[in-house]
Amino acid sequence: MTATSASRSPAVAGIVLAAGAGTRYGMPKVLAEQGQWLELAVEALSCGGCDDVIVVLGAAVVDVPEPARAVVADDWADGASASLRAGLAAAAGADLAVLRLIDTPDIGADVVSRVLAAAASTGLARATFDGRPGHPVVIAARHWPALRATLHGDQGARGFLSARDDVVAVECGDLAAGVDVDAR
Structure with missing residues:
Protein backbone atom coordinates (compact mmCIF):
# COMPACT_ATOMS: atom_id res chain seq x y z
CA MET A 1 0.00 0.00 0.00
CA THR A 2 1.40 3.36 -0.96
CA ALA A 3 1.39 6.35 1.35
CA THR A 4 -1.15 8.01 -0.92
CA SER A 5 -3.66 5.14 -0.80
CA ALA A 6 -3.17 4.65 2.94
CA SER A 7 -4.02 8.28 3.65
CA ARG A 8 -6.92 8.78 1.25
CA SER A 9 -10.29 9.54 2.71
CA PRO A 10 -12.88 6.83 2.32
CA THR A 23 -49.59 4.30 1.50
CA ARG A 24 -50.00 5.40 5.14
CA TYR A 25 -49.01 8.92 4.13
CA GLY A 26 -51.37 8.97 1.16
CA MET A 27 -48.76 9.55 -1.55
CA PRO A 28 -45.12 8.73 -2.33
CA LYS A 29 -43.10 10.61 0.28
CA VAL A 30 -40.58 11.72 -2.32
CA LEU A 31 -43.35 14.14 -3.40
CA ALA A 32 -44.06 15.39 0.14
CA GLU A 33 -44.10 19.11 0.77
CA GLN A 34 -43.68 19.80 -2.97
CA GLY A 35 -40.35 17.96 -2.96
CA GLN A 36 -38.94 19.76 0.06
CA TRP A 37 -38.21 16.51 1.93
CA LEU A 38 -36.16 15.32 -1.03
CA GLU A 39 -34.20 18.58 -1.11
CA LEU A 40 -33.55 18.36 2.64
CA ALA A 41 -32.38 14.74 2.37
CA VAL A 42 -29.98 15.46 -0.48
CA GLU A 43 -28.60 18.55 1.28
CA ALA A 44 -28.11 16.66 4.56
CA LEU A 45 -26.09 13.93 2.87
CA SER A 46 -24.15 16.25 0.57
CA CYS A 47 -23.23 18.70 3.33
CA GLY A 48 -22.80 15.95 5.92
CA GLY A 49 -19.80 14.34 4.23
CA CYS A 50 -21.06 12.20 1.34
CA ASP A 51 -19.09 12.36 -1.89
CA ASP A 52 -21.89 10.81 -3.95
CA VAL A 53 -25.62 11.15 -3.22
CA ILE A 54 -27.97 8.53 -4.65
CA VAL A 55 -31.76 8.84 -4.50
CA VAL A 56 -33.59 5.53 -4.90
CA LEU A 57 -36.92 6.09 -6.64
CA GLY A 58 -39.75 3.73 -7.53
CA ALA A 59 -43.43 4.53 -6.99
CA ALA A 60 -42.77 8.07 -8.21
CA VAL A 61 -39.93 9.02 -10.50
CA VAL A 62 -38.90 12.66 -10.20
CA ASP A 63 -35.97 14.87 -11.05
CA VAL A 64 -33.56 14.94 -8.12
CA PRO A 65 -31.73 18.06 -6.93
CA GLU A 66 -28.02 18.52 -7.57
CA PRO A 67 -25.63 17.01 -6.69
CA ALA A 68 -27.70 13.83 -6.37
CA ARG A 69 -28.30 11.21 -9.01
CA ALA A 70 -31.39 9.04 -9.33
CA VAL A 71 -31.61 5.26 -9.42
CA VAL A 72 -34.91 3.51 -10.01
CA ALA A 73 -35.68 0.32 -8.09
CA ASP A 74 -37.90 -1.43 -10.64
CA ASP A 75 -38.98 -3.92 -7.98
CA TRP A 76 -39.78 -1.17 -5.44
CA ALA A 77 -43.19 -2.72 -4.68
CA ASP A 78 -41.36 -5.65 -3.05
CA GLY A 79 -40.55 -3.31 -0.16
CA ALA A 80 -37.63 -1.68 1.59
CA SER A 81 -35.25 -4.50 0.73
CA ALA A 82 -35.58 -3.71 -3.00
CA SER A 83 -34.76 -0.04 -2.41
CA LEU A 84 -31.75 -0.86 -0.28
CA ARG A 85 -30.41 -3.39 -2.81
CA ALA A 86 -30.75 -0.82 -5.61
CA GLY A 87 -29.01 1.84 -3.54
CA LEU A 88 -26.11 -0.41 -2.60
CA ALA A 89 -25.68 -1.53 -6.21
CA ALA A 90 -25.52 2.11 -7.30
CA ALA A 91 -22.96 2.82 -4.57
CA ALA A 92 -20.54 0.15 -5.84
CA GLY A 93 -16.99 1.35 -5.35
CA ALA A 94 -17.74 3.41 -2.24
CA ASP A 95 -16.15 2.51 1.07
CA LEU A 96 -19.13 3.57 3.19
CA ALA A 97 -22.86 3.98 2.63
CA VAL A 98 -24.92 6.43 4.66
CA LEU A 99 -28.56 5.36 4.59
CA ARG A 100 -31.20 8.02 5.11
CA LEU A 101 -34.96 7.76 4.84
CA ILE A 102 -36.93 10.33 2.84
CA ASP A 103 -39.48 10.70 5.66
CA THR A 104 -37.17 12.02 8.38
CA PRO A 105 -37.11 15.66 7.30
CA ASP A 106 -35.42 17.04 10.42
CA ILE A 107 -32.26 14.95 9.94
CA GLY A 108 -29.65 17.46 8.85
CA ALA A 109 -26.00 17.49 7.89
CA ASP A 110 -24.97 17.75 11.55
CA VAL A 111 -26.57 14.37 12.30
CA VAL A 112 -25.08 12.78 9.18
CA SER A 113 -21.56 14.00 9.95
CA ARG A 114 -21.77 12.90 13.60
CA VAL A 115 -22.85 9.36 12.68
CA LEU A 116 -20.33 9.17 9.84
CA ALA A 117 -17.48 10.13 12.18
CA ALA A 118 -18.54 7.48 14.69
CA ALA A 119 -18.45 4.73 12.06
CA ALA A 120 -14.65 4.94 11.78
CA SER A 121 -14.06 2.25 14.41
CA THR A 122 -16.31 -0.60 13.25
CA GLY A 123 -17.74 0.58 9.95
CA LEU A 124 -21.20 0.36 11.50
CA ALA A 125 -22.97 3.27 13.19
CA ARG A 126 -26.56 4.28 13.77
CA ALA A 127 -28.16 7.46 15.00
CA THR A 128 -30.26 7.22 18.12
CA PHE A 129 -32.71 9.79 19.40
CA ASP A 130 -33.14 9.72 23.16
CA GLY A 131 -32.00 6.10 22.99
CA ARG A 132 -34.40 5.14 20.16
CA PRO A 133 -32.62 3.71 17.08
CA GLY A 134 -33.13 5.68 13.89
CA HIS A 135 -31.44 7.06 10.78
CA PRO A 136 -28.99 7.75 9.34
CA VAL A 137 -27.16 4.45 9.41
CA VAL A 138 -23.60 4.04 8.17
CA ILE A 139 -22.47 0.67 6.84
CA ALA A 140 -18.97 0.01 5.47
CA ALA A 141 -18.73 -1.80 2.13
CA ARG A 142 -17.09 -4.81 3.79
CA HIS A 143 -20.43 -5.46 5.54
CA TRP A 144 -22.62 -5.15 2.42
CA PRO A 145 -22.52 -8.85 1.45
CA ALA A 146 -23.76 -9.87 4.91
CA LEU A 147 -26.38 -7.11 4.81
CA ARG A 148 -27.63 -8.18 1.38
CA ALA A 149 -28.04 -11.75 2.66
CA THR A 150 -30.56 -10.50 5.25
CA LEU A 151 -32.67 -8.38 2.90
CA HIS A 152 -36.16 -9.59 2.08
CA GLY A 153 -39.62 -8.09 1.65
CA ASP A 154 -40.33 -4.85 3.45
CA GLN A 155 -37.35 -5.23 5.78
CA GLY A 156 -34.36 -2.99 5.31
CA ALA A 157 -31.20 -3.12 7.41
CA ARG A 158 -32.99 -3.47 10.78
CA GLY A 159 -32.49 -7.25 11.09
CA PHE A 160 -28.85 -7.04 10.06
CA LEU A 161 -28.13 -4.26 12.55
CA SER A 162 -30.00 -5.83 15.47
CA ALA A 163 -28.09 -9.10 15.05
CA ARG A 164 -24.73 -7.36 15.51
CA ASP A 165 -23.01 -6.19 18.66
CA ASP A 166 -20.51 -3.87 16.93
CA VAL A 167 -22.94 -1.16 15.76
CA VAL A 168 -21.95 2.14 17.35
CA ALA A 169 -25.02 3.93 18.73
CA VAL A 170 -24.64 7.67 18.20
CA GLU A 171 -26.96 9.82 20.28
CA CYS A 172 -28.33 12.66 18.17
CA GLY A 173 -31.39 13.69 20.18
CA ASP A 174 -29.74 17.05 20.81
CA LEU A 175 -29.75 17.73 17.05
CA ALA A 176 -33.07 16.34 15.79
CA ALA A 177 -36.16 14.35 16.73
CA GLY A 178 -35.47 11.73 14.06
CA VAL A 179 -39.15 10.80 13.76
CA ASP A 180 -40.41 9.04 10.63
CA VAL A 181 -43.39 11.03 9.37
CA ASP A 182 -46.13 8.58 8.35
CA ALA A 183 -49.21 10.83 8.28
CA ARG A 184 -50.03 14.22 6.81
Whole structure:
Protein backbone atom coordinates (compact mmCIF):
# COMPACT_ATOMS: atom_id res chain seq x y z
CA MET A 1 0.00 0.00 0.00
CA THR A 2 1.40 3.36 -0.96
CA ALA A 3 1.39 6.35 1.35
CA THR A 4 -1.15 8.01 -0.92
CA SER A 5 -3.66 5.14 -0.80
CA ALA A 6 -3.17 4.65 2.94
CA SER A 7 -4.02 8.28 3.65
CA ARG A 8 -6.92 8.78 1.25
CA SER A 9 -10.29 9.54 2.71
CA PRO A 10 -12.88 6.83 2.32
CA ALA A 11 -15.37 7.31 -0.52
CA VAL A 12 -18.77 7.89 1.04
CA ALA A 13 -22.06 7.32 -0.76
CA GLY A 14 -25.22 8.77 0.71
CA ILE A 15 -28.35 6.84 -0.17
CA VAL A 16 -31.82 8.38 0.16
CA LEU A 17 -34.38 5.59 0.37
CA ALA A 18 -37.38 7.16 -1.38
CA ALA A 19 -38.92 4.45 -3.57
CA GLY A 20 -42.05 3.60 -1.58
CA ALA A 21 -45.65 4.45 -2.35
CA GLY A 22 -46.23 6.03 1.07
CA THR A 23 -49.59 4.30 1.50
CA ARG A 24 -50.00 5.40 5.14
CA TYR A 25 -49.01 8.92 4.13
CA GLY A 26 -51.37 8.97 1.16
CA MET A 27 -48.76 9.55 -1.55
CA PRO A 28 -45.12 8.73 -2.33
CA LYS A 29 -43.10 10.61 0.28
CA VAL A 30 -40.58 11.72 -2.32
CA LEU A 31 -43.35 14.14 -3.40
CA ALA A 32 -44.06 15.39 0.14
CA GLU A 33 -44.10 19.11 0.77
CA GLN A 34 -43.68 19.80 -2.97
CA GLY A 35 -40.35 17.96 -2.96
CA GLN A 36 -38.94 19.76 0.06
CA TRP A 37 -38.21 16.51 1.93
CA LEU A 38 -36.16 15.32 -1.03
CA GLU A 39 -34.20 18.58 -1.11
CA LEU A 40 -33.55 18.36 2.64
CA ALA A 41 -32.38 14.74 2.37
CA VAL A 42 -29.98 15.46 -0.48
CA GLU A 43 -28.60 18.55 1.28
CA ALA A 44 -28.11 16.66 4.56
CA LEU A 45 -26.09 13.93 2.87
CA SER A 46 -24.15 16.25 0.57
CA CYS A 47 -23.23 18.70 3.33
CA GLY A 48 -22.80 15.95 5.92
CA GLY A 49 -19.80 14.34 4.23
CA CYS A 50 -21.06 12.20 1.34
CA ASP A 51 -19.09 12.36 -1.89
CA ASP A 52 -21.89 10.81 -3.95
CA VAL A 53 -25.62 11.15 -3.22
CA ILE A 54 -27.97 8.53 -4.65
CA VAL A 55 -31.76 8.84 -4.50
CA VAL A 56 -33.59 5.53 -4.90
CA LEU A 57 -36.92 6.09 -6.64
CA GLY A 58 -39.75 3.73 -7.53
CA ALA A 59 -43.43 4.53 -6.99
CA ALA A 60 -42.77 8.07 -8.21
CA VAL A 61 -39.93 9.02 -10.50
CA VAL A 62 -38.90 12.66 -10.20
CA ASP A 63 -35.97 14.87 -11.05
CA VAL A 64 -33.56 14.94 -8.12
CA PRO A 65 -31.73 18.06 -6.93
CA GLU A 66 -28.02 18.52 -7.57
CA PRO A 67 -25.63 17.01 -6.69
CA ALA A 68 -27.70 13.83 -6.37
CA ARG A 69 -28.30 11.21 -9.01
CA ALA A 70 -31.39 9.04 -9.33
CA VAL A 71 -31.61 5.26 -9.42
CA VAL A 72 -34.91 3.51 -10.01
CA ALA A 73 -35.68 0.32 -8.09
CA ASP A 74 -37.90 -1.43 -10.64
CA ASP A 75 -38.98 -3.92 -7.98
CA TRP A 76 -39.78 -1.17 -5.44
CA ALA A 77 -43.19 -2.72 -4.68
CA ASP A 78 -41.36 -5.65 -3.05
CA GLY A 79 -40.55 -3.31 -0.16
CA ALA A 80 -37.63 -1.68 1.59
CA SER A 81 -35.25 -4.50 0.73
CA ALA A 82 -35.58 -3.71 -3.00
CA SER A 83 -34.76 -0.04 -2.41
CA LEU A 84 -31.75 -0.86 -0.28
CA ARG A 85 -30.41 -3.39 -2.81
CA ALA A 86 -30.75 -0.82 -5.61
CA GLY A 87 -29.01 1.84 -3.54
CA LEU A 88 -26.11 -0.41 -2.60
CA ALA A 89 -25.68 -1.53 -6.21
CA ALA A 90 -25.52 2.11 -7.30
CA ALA A 91 -22.96 2.82 -4.57
CA ALA A 92 -20.54 0.15 -5.84
CA GLY A 93 -16.99 1.35 -5.35
CA ALA A 94 -17.74 3.41 -2.24
CA ASP A 95 -16.15 2.51 1.07
CA LEU A 96 -19.13 3.57 3.19
CA ALA A 97 -22.86 3.98 2.63
CA VAL A 98 -24.92 6.43 4.66
CA LEU A 99 -28.56 5.36 4.59
CA ARG A 100 -31.20 8.02 5.11
CA LEU A 101 -34.96 7.76 4.84
CA ILE A 102 -36.93 10.33 2.84
CA ASP A 103 -39.48 10.70 5.66
CA THR A 104 -37.17 12.02 8.38
CA PRO A 105 -37.11 15.66 7.30
CA ASP A 106 -35.42 17.04 10.42
CA ILE A 107 -32.26 14.95 9.94
CA GLY A 108 -29.65 17.46 8.85
CA ALA A 109 -26.00 17.49 7.89
CA ASP A 110 -24.97 17.75 11.55
CA VAL A 111 -26.57 14.37 12.30
CA VAL A 112 -25.08 12.78 9.18
CA SER A 113 -21.56 14.00 9.95
CA ARG A 114 -21.77 12.90 13.60
CA VAL A 115 -22.85 9.36 12.68
CA LEU A 116 -20.33 9.17 9.84
CA ALA A 117 -17.48 10.13 12.18
CA ALA A 118 -18.54 7.48 14.69
CA ALA A 119 -18.45 4.73 12.06
CA ALA A 120 -14.65 4.94 11.78
CA SER A 121 -14.06 2.25 14.41
CA THR A 122 -16.31 -0.60 13.25
CA GLY A 123 -17.74 0.58 9.95
CA LEU A 124 -21.20 0.36 11.50
CA ALA A 125 -22.97 3.27 13.19
CA ARG A 126 -26.56 4.28 13.77
CA ALA A 127 -28.16 7.46 15.00
CA THR A 128 -30.26 7.22 18.12
CA PHE A 129 -32.71 9.79 19.40
CA ASP A 130 -33.14 9.72 23.16
CA GLY A 131 -32.00 6.10 22.99
CA ARG A 132 -34.40 5.14 20.16
CA PRO A 133 -32.62 3.71 17.08
CA GLY A 134 -33.13 5.68 13.89
CA HIS A 135 -31.44 7.06 10.78
CA PRO A 136 -28.99 7.75 9.34
CA VAL A 137 -27.16 4.45 9.41
CA VAL A 138 -23.60 4.04 8.17
CA ILE A 139 -22.47 0.67 6.84
CA ALA A 140 -18.97 0.01 5.47
CA ALA A 141 -18.73 -1.80 2.13
CA ARG A 142 -17.09 -4.81 3.79
CA HIS A 143 -20.43 -5.46 5.54
CA TRP A 144 -22.62 -5.15 2.42
CA PRO A 145 -22.52 -8.85 1.45
CA ALA A 146 -23.76 -9.87 4.91
CA LEU A 147 -26.38 -7.11 4.81
CA ARG A 148 -27.63 -8.18 1.38
CA ALA A 149 -28.04 -11.75 2.66
CA THR A 150 -30.56 -10.50 5.25
CA LEU A 151 -32.67 -8.38 2.90
CA HIS A 152 -36.16 -9.59 2.08
CA GLY A 153 -39.62 -8.09 1.65
CA ASP A 154 -40.33 -4.85 3.45
CA GLN A 155 -37.35 -5.23 5.78
CA GLY A 156 -34.36 -2.99 5.31
CA ALA A 157 -31.20 -3.12 7.41
CA ARG A 158 -32.99 -3.47 10.78
CA GLY A 159 -32.49 -7.25 11.09
CA PHE A 160 -28.85 -7.04 10.06
CA LEU A 161 -28.13 -4.26 12.55
CA SER A 162 -30.00 -5.83 15.47
CA ALA A 163 -28.09 -9.10 15.05
CA ARG A 164 -24.73 -7.36 15.51
CA ASP A 165 -23.01 -6.19 18.66
CA ASP A 166 -20.51 -3.87 16.93
CA VAL A 167 -22.94 -1.16 15.76
CA VAL A 168 -21.95 2.14 17.35
CA ALA A 169 -25.02 3.93 18.73
CA VAL A 170 -24.64 7.67 18.20
CA GLU A 171 -26.96 9.82 20.28
CA CYS A 172 -28.33 12.66 18.17
CA GLY A 173 -31.39 13.69 20.18
CA ASP A 174 -29.74 17.05 20.81
CA LEU A 175 -29.75 17.73 17.05
CA ALA A 176 -33.07 16.34 15.79
CA ALA A 177 -36.16 14.35 16.73
CA GLY A 178 -35.47 11.73 14.06
CA VAL A 179 -39.15 10.80 13.76
CA ASP A 180 -40.41 9.04 10.63
CA VAL A 181 -43.39 11.03 9.37
CA ASP A 182 -46.13 8.58 8.35
CA ALA A 183 -49.21 10.83 8.28
CA ARG A 184 -50.03 14.22 6.81
